[in-house]
Amino acid sequence: MRTQVGIVGAGPAGLMLSHLLHLCGIESIVLECRSRHYIENRVRAGVLEQGTVDLMIGTGVGERLQQQGLRHEGVWFSFGGRRHRIPLAELTGGRAITVYAQQEVVKDLIQARLGAGGQMVFEVDELSVQELDSIRPKIRYRHAGVAHEITCDFIAGCDGFHGVCRESAPEGVIAAYERVYPFAWLGILAEAAPTSEELIYTYHPRGFALFSMRSPQVTRLYLQCKPDEDLNEWPDDRVWEELCARMRTEDGWAPAVGPVLQKGVNGMRSFVIEPMQFGRLFLAGDAAHIVPPTGAKGLNLAISDVRVLSQAIEAFYKLGRGDLLEQYSAHCLRRIWKVQRFSWWMTSMLHLFPGADGFDHRRQLAELDYITTSRAGMTVLAENYVGLPME
Numbered sequence: 001m002r003t004q005v006g007i008v009g010a011g012p013a014g015l016m017l018s019h020l021l022h023l024c025g026i027e028s029i030v031l032e033c034r035s036r037h038y039i040e041n042r043v044r045a046g047v048l049e050q051g052t053v054d055l056m057i058g059t060g061v062g063e064r065l066q067q068q069g070l071r072h073e074g075v076w077f078s079f080g081g082r083r084h085r086i087p088l089a090e091l092t093g094g095r096a097i098t099v100y101a102q103q104e105v106v107k108d109l110i111q112a113r114l115g116a117g118g119q120m121v122f123e124v125d126e127l128s129v130q131e132l133d134s135i136r137p138k139i140r141y142r143h144a145g146v147a148h149e150i151t152c153d154f155i156a157g158c159d160g161f162h163g164v165c166r167e168s169a170p171e172g173v174i175a176a177y178e179r180v181y182p183f184a185w186l187g188i189l190a191e192a193a194p195t196s197e198e199l200i201y202t203y204h205p206r207g208f209a210l211f212s213m214r215s216p217q218v219t220r221l222y223l224q225c226k227p228d229e230d231l232n233e234w235p236d237d238r239v240w241e242e243l244c245a246r247m248r249t250e251d252g253w254a255p256a257v258g259p260v261l262q263k264g265v266n267g268m269r270s271f272v273i274e275p276m277q278f279g280r281l282f283l284a285g286d287a288a289h290i291v292p293p294t295g296a297k298g299l300n301l302a303i304s305d306v307r308v309l310s311q312a313i314e315a316f317y318k319l320g321r322g323d324l325l326e327q328y329s330a331h332c333l334r335r336i337w338k339v340q341r342f343s344w345w346m347t348s349m350l351h352l353f354p355g356a357d358g359f360d361h362r363r364q365l366a367e368l369d370y371i372t373t374s375r376a377g378m379t380v381l382a383e384n385y386v387g388l389p390m391e
Ligand code: FAD
Pocket: 008, 009, 010, 011, 012, 013, 014, 031, 032, 033, 034, 039, 043, 044, 045, 046, 047, 102, 124, 127, 158, 159, 160, 161, 162, 163, 164, 187, 266, 284, 285, 286, 287, 293, 295, 296, 297, 298, 299, 300, 301, 302
């Protein structure tokens, strides 16, 4: 088999890349180790930046997003028993975030690719990438017990943090920069109508908590827990008790309690590789970087990477220009490091760190007070939260 761009991974990065390439007449094949059903139901991110929304609508995959997405023009920070609103749209010339589940983005992109006759293979096994420093790199894999090989012009490694592509570059050519945080998030999806129309990030002496949602009937909530937290120790009643203890405010606000539909624990890390390329292998999304979820940036960064990559690949085929491909990594990393900084800052400001003392606590409260009362402070938060420019 032969294709122009072989794409490993059908997450938001791989699928959006395949879609963008198709729109400029470039052929690709997407290879995914999980089933279509699995990836269309995997509960993950939920916050789309304005630029991600604009890209989806502008490239014809935004119909359901426009019908079902919840546009939020503000976000709340709760501390010391009170909630404070940051008016995102007012501070950023009308930009906002949209709550729309990652698995819905995945469904919309799969639908668009299949509708356009795109090639996707699910449930592949033993995938490997080869001859990366040649002009004809190859992807080998097995599907339904049969071995296959695809010869490509380029390979896009969009296979997430635990994928195989990043590890396939020879040792020493890619450097990694990392922070692992001494806590994790326990997240639940609950059948309970959201009691706030907008997200609430809570700083509390018992630890961080986050109120989010997926629809007018479904709430998404998170609480800071230990990195090795055992879910068996967290029956639903205990989760609700802890969430309410952290989130309830002086005016009596609290999340509505309801049946828990899903529960999980996710570790927190910051991770970036440099460069995001080796030979004809280009890494994008979680394969190249991880952000702690406090800034709601992972999915959005994956989308901004592949936007840059698709433009560079288009310039190669249409104009014979290789310079944009050469600059891919440096171009993406400038934005990635700003988003890393924001995600690290949000995480540091809002979580309880082991060993923190009264000084740390007061410093965190002062920072929260500043960013919710100073217009300059609020603007810094708002312009990062709705998303820095993609170009
Ligand atoms: P992935 O979505 O991980 O996709 C990679 C794909 O590659 C997967 O489908 C995987 O099965 C496949 N794959 C892996 N290995 C192989 C292989 N060897 N062969 C073939 N296929 C392979 N981000 C936000 O922006 N906002 C949020 O609110 C947010 N909340 C989050 C909450 C949670 C609980 C979690 C876990 C993450 C959250 N994120 C959030 C992060 C976001 O989900 C990721 O950043 C996003 O999925 C990255 O997309 P991706 O396409 O790069 O990688």
